[in-house]
Amino acid sequence: MPVEFLGIGGTNDGSETHARSGASFDKDYTLRLARAHEEHGWDRVLFAYGSGSPDPAQAAAYVATKLDKLQILLAHRPNVSYPTFAAKTFATLDRISDGRLTVHFITGGTDHEQQREGDYLTKDERYSRTEEYIRIVKKAWTSHEPFDHEGQHYKFADFVSDVFPVQQPRPDVSFGGSSPAAYKAGGAVADIFCLWGEPLADTAAQIESVREAARAAGRTDTPRIQVAFRPILGATEDLAWEKAHRTVDAIKQRTSGGKTLTRRHSLTNPQNTGSQRLLEIAARGERFDRALWTPTAAATGGAGNSNALVGTPETVAQALLDYYDLGVDIFSARGYDTLDDAIDFGRYVIPIVREEVAKREQAKAPTPPPQRESIAVDG
Numbered sequence: 404m405p406v407e408f409l410g411i412g413g414t415n416d417g418s419e420t421h422a423r424s425g426a427s428f429d430k431d432y433t434l435r436l437a438r439a440h441e442e443h444g445w446d447r448v449l450f451a452y453g454s455g456s457p458d459p460a461q462a463a464a465y466v467a468t469k470l471d472k473l474q475i476l477l478a479h480r481p482n483v484s485y486p487t488f489a490a491k492t493f494a495t496l497d498r499i500s501d502g503r504l505t506v507h508f509i510t511g512g513t514d515h516e517q518q519r520e521g522d523y524l525t526k527d528e529r530y531s532r533t534e535e536y537i538r539i540v541k542k543a544w545t546s547h548e549p550f551d552h553e554g555q556h557y558k559f560a561d562f563v564s565d566v567f568p569v570q571q572p573r574p575d576v577s578f579g580g581s582s583p584a585a586y587k588a589g590g591a592v593a594d595i596f597c598l599w600g601e602p603l604a605d606t607a608a609q610i611e612s613v614r615e616a617a618r619a620a621g622r623t624d625t626p627r628i629q630v631a632f633r634p635i636l637g638a639t640e641d642l643a644w645e646k647a648h649r650t651v652d653a654i655k656q657r658t659s660g661g662k663t664l665t666r667r668h669s670l671t672n673p674q675n676t677g678s679q680r681l682l683e684i685a686a687r688g689e690r691f692d693r694a695l696w697t698p699t700a701a702a703t704g705g706a707g708n709s710n711a712l713v714g715t716p717e718t719v720a721q722a723l724l725d726y727y728d729l730g731v732d733i734f735s736a737r738g739y740d741t742l743d744d745a746i747d748f749g750r751y752v753i754p755i756v757r758e759e760v761a762k763r764e765q766a767k768a769p770t771p772p773p774q775r776e777s778i779a780v781d782g
């Protein structure tokens with residue numbers, strides 16, 4: 404299977420290590436960052452969602468009109484719109500981008516953050532809503548006949564869309580989460596299941612949970628797996644590790660006195676299982692496997708994609724290949740210096756991983772039977 408790389412479609416230059424220098428939606432930076440990804444071998448970028456953040460669908464549409472190759476992963480929370488409306492937004496964006504859209508459905512890991520936009524369901528109820536929502540979006544994308552729907556969360560009659568995606572039969576559905584309810588919903592309806600970077604053994608267990616849920620839902624295929632890391636690269640191992648320690652010092656300085664880094668995530672007692680897992684892993688140890696380093700997760704309270712891979716490009720590429728061998732075929736990576744790190748990772752890590760994956764695929768390909776010489780037989 405080919406490997407894909409997902410970067411970040413950030414709308415400003417801020418990160419956990421430093422405050423942004425301008426507005427939350429910095430139009431020039433948004434395009435510069437996306438273009439850096441396109442020019443340095445990345446496949447796709449994620450436009451993330453936060454209750455107060457700029458609308459990612461519009462940021463994504465802006466980038467799509469300016470660039471021709473880069474694909475888009477649009478994060479979307481079901482609580483903020485009606486599924487038929489969302490299906491039309493996505494189909495329109497797939498048209499604007501000439502078929503470059505994938506939608507990442509976010510259930511929401513924190514009650515408090517969900518309540519900021521009026522969502523008072525519990526997390527497990529939210530997963531049940533996300534699953535129903537995705538089924539409706541898929542139907543609205545593909546049904547040319549009017550249809551009714553009566554489910555647990557939505558009821559409507561006689562809907563048919565007049566805008567269909569370029570991608571046929573439909574764009575891919577991406578999904579994230581690490582709780583049993585997440586595996587159940589994502590295992591049933593996702594094309595891509597996204598995990599945050601954990602040690603190899605923990606990742607293998609999560610992949611098995613997703614596959615098990617897909618089988619339990621009666622699927623004959625299983626979702627592709629995406630894993631996310633924070634790469635910290637150096638020209639030598641020593642330089643990479645110095646940079647890693649500087650990175651954590653900068654995060655700790657910004658969180659001194661309990662100051663939070665974003666309104667989306669608190670530094671302590673996260674409600675979502677994914678972040679709880681990251682903190683539990685960090686409590687078990689700082690280093691795992693070839694290059695996984697957990698102090699960045701510990702310093703941010705397990706804030707989403709927060710475990711680092713530290714080392715030279717060769718070391719980090721080999722670490723990613725270890726995950727590829729587990730069945731991961733999409734890598735999400737975001738540095739702490741978003742623009743420069745996207746360029747470095749694209750320039751030095753992506754080519755190594757692609758080349759090694761191609762070799763592995765070639766080694767697996769069946770060898771064609773030896774050609775027999777044809778012998779002319781006289782009649």
Ligand SMILES: Cc1cc2nc3c(=O)[nH]c(=O)nc-3n(C[C@H](O)[C@H](O)[C@H](O)COP(=O)(O)O)c2cc1C
Binds near residue numbers: 450453511582
């Ligand atoms: C790759 C990835 C990207 C995510 N992006 C966002 C995002 O942009 N905004 C957000 O609120 N949650 C985001 N999430 C959070 C999840 O969609 C989900 O709400 C949360 O992980 C659920 O928690 P659980 O681990 O308890 O199941 C993301 C998760 C993953 C794995």
